[in-house]
Amino acid sequence: MEHAIEIQSLRKEYPGFTLKDVSFALPHGAIMGLIGPNGAGKTTVIKLILNIVRRTAGEVKVFGLDSIGDEEEVKSRTGFVLDETPFYGYLKVKGAASVIARFYKTWDEARFEKLCREFDLPRRKRVNALSRGMKMKLALAVALSHGAELILLDEPTSGLDPVFRRELLERLSGLIQDGRTSVLFSTHITSDLERVADYITCLRDGELVFSATRDEILENWAIVKGPPELLDGEAGTLFRSVSRGPYGFTALTADKDKAERFLAGQGAVIERLRLDDLVFFLGQEGRQREEAARE
């Protein structure tokens, strides 16, 4: 099956940070959420797909095309919102969009005008006078005004009020209904992903932790709470990111079925996982590893 995005062993080395051979794929017509603690490499992945930064190694294919070799073709079919919203502050909304519009053969001015109305964007106001949320709306309107088949969004919901956030998520869900548009977005607000994402990819310290469907993750991963003696037995191998308290432990498991079989009748409680729990526990696991490495 041809994917909207196919990333193979993608590597980027910075002084002090390395994105380590990340691989994942986003099928056509799906929404993928990119999650992970701060500094995990989410923005780097999006920048690498857009060639804003240069990869050290690996391969990025978008619509089956190489993102460097077929750069112009790939980018003309891609819409994006970056973590910063870099528009010329002294231009009016319309002017700021017009300098970008010239780059797209398929720019649809009528659609941009319609989106501005829907987003309550004042077209005659200067960009400097817009709030962060309104600038984000402008970036979204630009990203959605040229019939892109792939939308890349870096923290698009930050700075948005809850009403517009929900509207945006519904809009993203609506976009993929045609079966050809795909969305990859990074976020810290994991409740957004539970609402709309079909796939979730998690990064930590530049490494891929998992990339799977949302349902697989919510079915397989769980939180386990139990007495401390359970940690010493064979069941201990099932746990990750263990935090010990005076009366027991809390941990993460990536194999809920197996944990249920092993722990039956041993006083353990297995709870359904939410995505923000997952980010929290994986972040904690990263810190534990760092501390262990230092010792």
Place this chain on the structure above:
Amino acid sequence: MSRPAVALFKKDMRIMRVLWAPMAFSYGVFLFMFMENIWIYLATAACLTFVAAATAPGIDDRYGTDPLFAALPATRRDLVKGRYLAWAAVTAAGLALFLAYTVLLHAGFGERSPRLGTLLSLKGAAAFLAGALLTGLIFLPFHFRLGFWRGVWWFTGAGFVLSVAALNAAARLVPAEACVLPPASALPRAFASTARGLRALAWLIDRYAERPSIVAAAAAGIAVLVCLSYRLSVRFYKKRDL
């Protein structure tokens, strides 16, 4: 010319538009101030044109828009091409403004500055273009390699060292009597050799600038420099993380 290069060129023109009137005004004021010495007059015009052309990358740096344009449907080569095009357009506009102001000043203040008329010639235009283009062609690779402000600092530092070296070399190329400083000159020794270099450069230009072979060699030199500067800029920008 590719569509994205033209789009970037138009973008540069659009974002600079707001500064055209103040630039044209300050251009006139500075030229008026220095009209009594045509060498300083010429250098001021070339410097102001450089500043005007550098405004677009400066604005991009101020608003952090480089990553935005790198993510649009354009290759880095297109973006470099567009910027060179914009630079050429601003230089051409600077030349037009330079000639227009020179005509005005010559008409109004010809008695105070009789040599101003000599700039209203092919030689004058060529001298202006050589200065304005040379600075731009050296600055742009620094800009694409290091970003705007770091590029400006490196360009200034490297430009200063290269100029001093070139002027000192020029002083050795001409007869000693052609670059003698006035007896009243109280310049420190390090500056005196550079000042002699400036006089030597002026002597060389006066003596050789109108020879066809020299003009052809200078034109060829500028063409080679355009090629080299553009290739370096593309190479640097392709490798740069934004």
